[in-house]
Amino acid sequence: MLKAERAVMENPRRELAFIGPAPGFSVLLKRNCSISPAALARVFALLVAVTLGIGIGFAAAGAWLVLPFAGIEVVVLAAAFVANGRHAADYERIQRAGERLTVEVSAAGRTERHEMHVRTTRVRTAREGLAARVLLSSNGRDLEVGRHLDEQTRAALAAELARRIQN
Numbered sequence: 001m002l003k004a005e006r007a008v009m010e011n012p013r014r015e016l017a018f019i020g021p022a023p024g025f026s027v028l029l030k031r032n033c034s035i036s037p038a039a040l041a042r043v044f045a046l047l048v049a050v051t052l053g054i055g056i057g058f059a060a061a062g063a064w065l066v067l068p069f070a071g072i073e074v075v076v077l078a079a080a081f082v083a084n085g086r087h088a089a090d091y092e093r094i095q096r097a098g099e100r101l102t103v104e105v106s107a108a109g110r111t112e113r114h115e116m117h118v119r120t121t122r123v124r125t126a127r128e129g130l131a132a133r134v135l136l137s138s139n140g141r142d143l144e145v146g147r148h149l150d151e152q153t154r155a156a157l158a159a160e161l162a163r164r165i166q167n
Contacts, residue, residue, distance in 0.1 A: 016157055018164065025164055029092040029157075031148045037085065044081050048074050092145055096164065103136065103143055114143055123162040125155070134158045 018025045035043070055070030086108045093104040101116045116138040124135045124142075134146040134154055145161075146154045 016153065016160060018160060024095075024097050026093065026095040027157075029094070029146060029148050031088065031090050033088050037088070040081065040085070044077070047077060051077075090148065092148065094145060094161070101136070101138075101165065103145060105145075116143075118165055121165055123158055123165060125158050132158075134161070136161070 016027060018027050051070050051073055055067040058064075058066035089109075090107050091104075092106075093102075095102045095104075096118060099118045101118050101121050103114045103116070105112045105114070116136065121136055121138040124137050126133045126135055132151065132154060133144050134157055135142045135144055137143075146157045149157060
């Protein structure tokens with residue numbers, strides 16, 4: 001793995017980092033995760049301790065019904081953290097090697113790989129409400145890319161992909 005590619009994988013940023021010359025490139029698009037899994041576990045542990053501490057305090061004071069609701073709160077919070085954690089490592093990798101365009105999409109631990117021929121692939125943008133979508137169209141099939149990017153970066157991705165695919 002190239003040093004620059006490793007840096008992109010370890011340090012995801014909002015700007016696009018196309019690696020490689022125009023005829024062949026690789027770009028990795030990841031979610032912007034601002035907290036590490038270890039820090040998230042510490043935050044969860046702190047929230048559980050505070051919630052159960054308050055519940056136990058009220059139970060000791062005679063309001064024992066607060067404790068089951070505190071337990072329900074902890075369970076719901078755990079479910080939310082698990083749902084968030086399942087998608088924390090989601091990514092999209094777009095690579096061009098010669099005449100092949102490969103798009104690897106990983107969501108919730110499941111990875112799909114799509115291959116297209118560069119000559120038949122077109123980059124399109126489609127408006128859906130206020131958000132623009134970037135689509136790679138090939139042989140009557142559309143594949144959305146750039147789901148983890150903001151609006152401006154998605155527009156830059158569409159322009160750069162169109163330029164690099166047409167070369």
